[in-house]
Amino acid sequence: MADRVVPLVRLLFPCDTAVIDLGDLTWELKNPLSVVSLPPGAKFPIRAESLWVFAILAEGVGEFDIHVEMRQLTEQGRRTVGASAVSRIVFPSAEHLLASSTAFDLSGARFREAGLYEFYAIVEGEELRGCTAELRFRDQEKMT
Secondary structure (H helix, E strand, O other), X not given: OOOXXXXXXXXXXXXXXXXXXXXXXXXXXXXXXXXXXXXOOOOOOEEOOOOEEEEEEEOOEEEEEEEEEEEEEEOOEEEEEEEOOOEEEEEOHHHOOOEEEEEEEOOOOEEOOXXXXXXXXXXXXXXXXXXXXXXXXXXXXXXX
């Protein structure tokens, strides 16, 4: 077995909050997000009061510094507009078939305008293979 195998992303999605119970290492996730409409009277740009990205990573071996980047999809392409802090995740070689779950805090992320925002798990400047996640912000005024 190799000393180091980069993990795959099995699941990735944004949610309002993610809290781990340190007693049994289970996650409590609140309100998975896919489409967000601004409340009446709110205008862009806005900041997310609470935003987390939950991830399940698998098949890795070794230690990795992983973070999540948030990118806005524009007519010119994808532009990085936010990132979580880096988390060190250890995948023991004896347990390389087990999945590891974690969450990345992006609270305070700024959304300049309505549109599509994507999330990618990153190791050493490279996107991890597997799932990515999307979050679409809609402007309430343009929906009527």
